[in-house]
Amino acid sequence: MAEVNRVGILTGGGDAPGLNGVIRAVTMRCVNDYGYEVLGIKRGWRGLLQREDDSTRPLTVDDARYILQEGGTILGSSRTNPYKNEGDAEKVVENMKEYGVDALVAVGGDDTLGVARRLYDDFGVQVVGCPKTIDNDLSATDTTFGYDTAVSIATDAIDRVRTTAKSHERILVVEIMGRNAGWITWGAGVAGAANVTLIPEVEPDLDEIANIFKARAERGEKWGVIAVSEGVVLDEDYITQNAEKDEFGHARLGGIGATLAGEIKERTGIDTRHVVLGHLQRGGTPTAYDRILSTRYGLRAAEAVKNGEWGQMVALRGSEIVTVSLNEATEETKTVPDELYRAAETFFG
Numbered sequence: 001m002a003e004v005n006r007v008g009i010l011t012g013g014g015d016a017p018g019l020n021g022v023i024r025a026v027t028m029r030c031v032n033d034y035g036y037e038v039l040g041i042k043r044g045w046r047g048l049l050q051r052e053d054d055s056t057r058p059l060t061v062d063d064a065r066y067i068l069q070e071g072g073t074i075l076g077s078s079r080t081n082p083y084k085n086e087g088d089a090e091k092v093v094e095n096m097k098e099y100g101v102d103a104l105v106a107v108g109g110d111d112t113l114g115v116a117r118r119l120y121d122d123f124g125v126q127v128v129g130c131p132k133t134i135d136n137d138l139s140a141t142d143t144t145f146g147y148d149t150a151v152s153i154a155t156d157a158i159d160r161v162r163t164t165a166k167s168h169e170r171i172l173v174v175e176i177m178g179r180n181a182g183w184i185t186w187g188a189g190v191a192g193a194a195n196v197t198l199i200p201e202v203e204p205d206l207d208e209i210a211n212i213f214k215a216r217a218e219r220g221e222k223w224g225v226i227a228v229s230e231g232v233v234l235d236e237d238y239i240t241q242n243a244e245k246d247e248f249g250h251a252r253l254g255g256i257g258a259t260l261a262g263e264i265k266e267r268t269g270i271d272t273r274h275v276v277l278g279h280l281q282r283g284g285t286p287t288a289y290d291r292i293l294s295t296r297y298g299l300r301a302a303e304a305v306k307n308g309e310w311g312q313m314v315a316l317r318g319s320e321i322v323t324v325s326l327n328e329a330t331e332e333t334k335t336v337p338d339e340l341y342r343a344a345e346t347f348f349g
């Protein structure tokens with residue numbers, strides 16, 4: 001194992017509340033307890049690929065001290081994929097050397113961590129992963145930070161639209177992020193007691209949903225709330241905002257709320273509107289749970305660097321923070337199991 005003096009840290013992919021908690025914990029432990037220097041790499045993999053004038057910033061304990069409760073990431077983020085164009089991965093490795101980065105903590109979801117895994121496999125890069133995503137779709141960890149905050153925000157939104165839906169005798173459809181995994185919607189649907197919750201894992205039957213609201217109307221409740229994941233499939237396809245794809249090949253999901261509202265209105269005759277929560281779910285201060293989880297992940301990631309646990313990702317298993325291989329971590333998308341969804345279904349109506 002090459003000696004470690006300087007540890008780089010980057011945050012990639014969609015931001016998630018808690019990223020600054022990881023940066024703070026990694027920096028404080030590395031500097032105070034292990035005597036390493038910490039170099040912040042800005043804008044995810046882009047910072048290591050493009051080496052712009054402002055691609056790095058040294059991180060001191062003072063820089064890290066008051067950022068725990070800040071949303072976003074002080075390092076910025078991007079969806080740059082160094083494995084998209086030939087030769088870019090080599091550039092990343094070369095630039096790490098130029099920056100004198102001996103070890104790297106990569107904080108991200110399956111895309112960012114997939115790149116970390118390949119850099120470790122292909123070039124032996126001394127990298128440790130840290131799982132982040134509001135979508136909670138990473139296998140190998142019980143949960144990711146950002147998820148709790150996103151569920152809390154979406155739950156609050158459901159609570160709020162319910163009162164206005166009731167006042168105006170409307171159905172309100174709340175479109176929730178999460179890509180192809182229904183975790184946020186499932187969590188918010190259960191916590192917010194939505195009348196119907198729809199996730200990408202289960203194709204909805206629109207007539208059945210309409211019947212739920214017709215039955216409610218018959219008993220005097222001509223209103224209701226539907227929580228729907230942006231990735232819900234209708235007529236065998238999901239709905240996208242446009243034809244654009246990001247560097248990892250992901251479509252920009254969005255639009256199901258409006259489509260569903262139209263379909264439900266047509267079938268029930270009840271005024272049906274929609275709201276799209278969008279990036280509100282990713283912004284702002286993390287919940288206490290996400291502050292604690294991101295801190296624990298950051299501390300364990302720093303320890304993994306000290307131990308030379310390369311190619312590993314920190315993960316929550318039960319109440320313990322452990323390390324698992326990046327291979328295992330990025331193998332498959334974690335979706336909502338059928339039995340959990342059926343539990344939510346108990347409360348439909």
Ligand code: F6P
Pocket residue numbers: 014109133134135177178179230252253282
């Ligand atoms: O992966 C997090 C996430 O917020 C998804 O839930 C969503 O589909 C996507 O990112 C949106 O990405 P962007 O902010 O790049 O549009």
